[in-house]
Amino acid sequence: MFVFIYTNFSHEFNDFVEKAEAKHVTTVKQKLTRFYAQSESWQPIAEDMVLWRAIVDPEKEPVKPIVSEPRDTDDYQKKNSDNPAPSLLWLHHPEDLLKTGQRISLYDQDKNVVIGRTTLNENTQIEPILLSNKIIGWVGLVPSRRVKDSPAKAFVNAQFQNYFIFTLLVILLAFVMAIVLSRHLTKPIKQIVAGTNELTKGNFASRIIPTTKDELGTLSNNFNELADTLEHNREMRYQWMSDTSHELRTPLSVLRSHLLAVQDGVFVADEKRINTLIGQVDNLNHIVDDIAQLANSDTAKLTYDDAEIDVIEVLEKTLESYTARFEEQSLTLNSDALKSAGKCIVSGDKDRLQQLFTNLLENTCRYTHQGGQVNVTVNTTETSVELVLQDSAPSVLAADRSKLFERFYRVEKSRNRDFGGSGLGLALCKQIAEAHGGHISLEDSPLGGLEVKISLPLVG
Incomplete structure (x- = not known):
């Protein structure tokens, strides 16, 4: 110029x-x-x-x-x-x-x-x-x-000197501005590079303070969300391993203690003792099956055979299979709403939906006090069907209710199996409902217990 x-x-x-x-x-x-x-x-x-x-x-x-x-x-x-x-x-x-x-x-x-x-x-x-x-x-x-x-x-010489001085000043100003702008532009990039280096080292607590509101600021926020997710997943993985080892240790400890007692002659290997050992083996088998199903679901390997099925019919058959359990616990079942609901066709896997209903009914039988009541109702719209299961006391505190879908979580802190299973049943229910494009939620039941709502999309 x-x-x-x-x-x-x-x-x-x-x-x-x-x-x-x-x-x-x-x-x-x-x-x-x-x-x-x-x-x-x-x-x-x-x-x-x-x-x-x-x-x-x-x-x-x-x-x-x-x-x-x-x-x-x-x-x-x-x-x-x-x-x-x-x-x-x-x-x-x-x-x-x-x-x-x-x-x-x-x-x-x-x-x-x-x-x-x-x-x-x-x-x-x-x-x-x-x-x-x-x-x-x-x-x-x-x-x-x-x-x-x-x-x-x-x-002309005076103008040359003036123009030359102005040119030097402009070059100096451009140089200073280039340094300032380059530092301004490279600072968030250096922060992101440093943050990613920390992530590769396993430091998932690393965070970036966004300094701009442009694309680099968006990238910094995305980095922080990624770090949050990785940190949460690591904590969940540690918790998963801890809970899994604890769940497996309980029946194994019982088996070992009983076998050692039989070996030392303290217990006699009679039919009652053998049935106790078989029950612990069944508990182990149940835990392993639940873990395998959740692992397959996490890796998108859980098998689903999509077909048009009547979800009301599946629920009715599941209820029929639990008639003896309800009588054993003296629970009164009210499912008249299913008879007047008609057909509700959904696209899904019949066996998986039956597994979902079985887990819910099993929890009802385990936790509801004897002489209680169970109501099953249906609400339909043009696009979805909502199945509602209500049981009587006892209920669950709101702080615990929000965690019931977490793996291995049980309200009974002692993990005594007389009061519950492995803590994986509701986690499986959530996986199955979401795999069918629906969702499941828990609320307080008007009967004094829990109310489970399952919403599934209808075909067409």
């Missing part, structure tokens, strides 16, 4: 100076023509420097020829050379600012010097002075560009 602007300025300014000098010379020639027409001689000019200055100075009108002492041209030029250099502004400049009159010489028709340079050839530009189409003299001019210390060159 500096080279372009300065080159363009120099070219335009030189054109301006040449036109101004040509105009000045034309004006001087007109004055000299009028002067010669009056005096018919160049002698008065040769003898009077003031007269010559009046002719070549555009601010003064030429005067009548007078006789006076000759003036030294060098003294005149020296006096005027003391003027200050041109300023930055050339608007409304005086016409003698270029000092063109100091570089004009006058010669007679024989090319003998009247005033100025000794010979005509010393001038770069030479123009004749005509009167009635007859040459009466010559005007010589040394252009400003040929003079070493001319005001025009001084002005």
